[in-house]
Amino acid sequence: MTDIAVWFESVTKSFGTVRAVNGLDLRIRVGETVALLGANGAGKSTTVNLLLGLFPPDGGRVRVLDSAPRQAVAQGRIGAMLQEGGLMPGVTVQALLGFARERYPDPLPLAEVLDQTGLTEVADRYVDRLSGGQTQRLRFALAIVGDPELLVLDEPTAAMDVESRRAFWVNMRAYAAKGRTVLFATHYLDEADENADRIVVVAEGGVVADGTPAEIKSAAGGRSVRFTVDGSGAGDLHLLPGVTSVEVRGRTATLHTADAERTVRALFASRDRVRDIEVTGADLEDAVLALTS
Numbered sequence: 492m493t494d495i496a497v498w499f500e501s502v503t504k505s506f507g508t509v510r511a512v513n514g515l516d517l518r519i520r521v522g523e524t525v526a527l528l529g530a531n532g533a534g535k536s537t538t539v540n541l542l543l544g545l546f547p548p549d550g551g552r553v554r555v556l557d558s559a560p561r562q563a564v565a566q567g568r569i570g571a572m573l574q575e576g577g578l579m580p581g582v583t584v585q586a587l588l589g590f591a592r593e594r595y596p597d598p599l600p601l602a603e604v605l606d607q608t609g610l611t612e613v614a615d616r617y618v619d620r621l622s623g624g625q626t627q628r629l630r631f632a633l634a635i636v637g638d639p640e641l642l643v644l645d646e647p648t649a650a651m652d653v654e655s656r657r658a659f660w661v662n663m664r665a666y667a668a669k670g671r672t673v674l675f676a677t678h679y680l681d682e683a684d685e686n687a688d689r690i691v692v693v694a695e696g697g698v699v700a701d702g703t704p705a706e707i708k709s710a711a712g713g714r715s716v717r718f719t720v721d722g723s724g725a726g727d728l729h730l731l732p733g734v735t736s737v738e739v740r741g742r743t744a745t746l747h748t749a750d751a752e753r754t755v756r757a758l759f760a761s762r763d764r765v766r767d768i769e770v771t772g773a774d775l776e777d778a779v780l781a782l783t784s
């Protein structure tokens with residue numbers, strides 16, 4: 492028995508000519524809550540699907556809870572909330588959770604799951620009559636009903652409003668606090684920051700950064716300098732001292748810099764006038780942009 496819950500070793504997976512996962516190395520310890528963070532197409536869902544044994548890797552090895560993924564899933568040791576997949580219509584919330592419970596060797600009590608996921612009030616409602624947020628809660632309930640050792644969530648809060656989202660993370664953290672391992676994929680950088688012990692940033696199918704939220708922010712380092720581009724254009728901005736990347740949207744330029752003071756001084760020296768200048772500390776979004784650009 493090891494204390495590694497999830498182990499990817501040099502894993503690759505291609506779809507036709509697209510290499511969705513490219514030499515991925517990742518180890519997650521038992522009890523960790525890890526966010527997989529990356530842009531569209533970075534390889535998050537493919538990683539999750541490999542972890543669940545939905546298809547085999549082309550190369551490398553995936554181990555979950557000391558087993559092959561399919562075996563761990565078959566034993567009911569992994570709970571998953573995926574992006575798609577319909578719920579059986581024509582049954583009530585309670586009945587569906589009841590069926591699901593029977594598939595597991597040691598499920599949680601039904602009342603506890605309903606209570607924990609805020610579904611008690613709609614227990615008798617047909618699943619096709621639920622709101623979007625309630626449907627997501629039911630998906631979460633189905634993921635935890637078997638009391639799995641590992642919980643895998645692929646963009647779990649998509650389609651939830653602010654209040655449902657907040658409530659969802661409270662529930663997720665309560666589950667993680669029982670010593671369970673959680674891996675969730677997200678686009679929401681603030682959610683990764685607030686709800687994970689560790690953030691793994693993926694781009695083009697590989698890990699580009701891995702650390703605590705604080706470490707990720709400081710690894711990307713630096714600050715952002717934002718201003719309105721005037722007649723001088725934006726062509727030479729990447730040459731300014733300290734600048735690590737340049738983004739221009741409309742008339743607003745954002746410079747990511749490792750040395751804001753030198754960048755700002757050189758910026759003022761290089762043009763007659765600099766309008767609407769704003770210097771901010773790198774937030775997680777800037778950090779991820781800097782790491783993946």
Ligand SMILES: Nc1ncnc2c1ncn2[C@@H]1O[C@H](COP(=O)(O)OP(=O)(O)OP(=O)(O)O)[C@@H](O)[C@H]1O
Binds near residue numbers: 511529536678
């Ligand atoms: N079944 C498939 N067939 C063909 N290409 C695929 C398939 N699944 C994924 N891909 C491609 O693999 C790459 C990685 O996709 P993946 O869904 O893993 O990314 P993601 O990080 O989850 O993206 P998103 O945030 O948009 O869900 C993308 O270029 C995608 O188009």
